[in-house]
Amino acid sequence: DGGITQSPKYLFRKEGQNVTLSCEQNLNHDAMYWYRQDPGQGLRLIYYSQIVNDFQKGDIAEGYSVSREKKESFPLTVTSAQKNPTAFYLCASSMSRADETQYFGPGTRLLVL
């Protein structure tokens, strides 16, 4: 059953804590993306990766970090430097850097305690 999985579905962060959101895909896609969704603001790109061991900052990368050690995995860490982390986080993938069609995971909702 191919697709993109994100875990956990809900995540709670305490002040000053780093948290990591998981994104895994078994679609054999080269490119992966992280978006942040806030009400009324659409989807904003945090980071993206076109190949393993390479990634680029998106429009709102400050306070976030990523790694791409495996093709199927693209975890996102929300660091303590991100002062307003409460949002719905979406991971997506596409077949290659030349393929604009992106497929999304179910999302992780991050809440601050």
Add this chain to the structure above:
Amino acid sequence: QQQVKQSPQSLIVQKGGISIINCAYENTAFDYFPWYQQFPGKGPALLIAIRPDVSEKKEGRFTISFNKSAKQFSLHIMDSQPGDSATYFCAASAQGAQKLVFGQGTRLTINP
């Protein structure tokens, strides 16, 4: 110039009516225009997409109309059903840009 402006922010349509959502862009390098549908608590799913070489694309009850000279494109949902109630996002990308630019989203409600 990288923005995609979407309107309206919310829309209420009666069952059986036509839902119309509009998007406008400035970057003439954009050459791929998808629409995504998102249900509450779920990730967006690709609904339909168009390229500038055609002015209209239809898939079932969903149609994209594209006006290259006006730099606008719109989604039309014919015979709207309560199951169409969702948030819709338009997006755009330019060849080689490797990323999509999304509109702000439209919350569509279809009243039974």
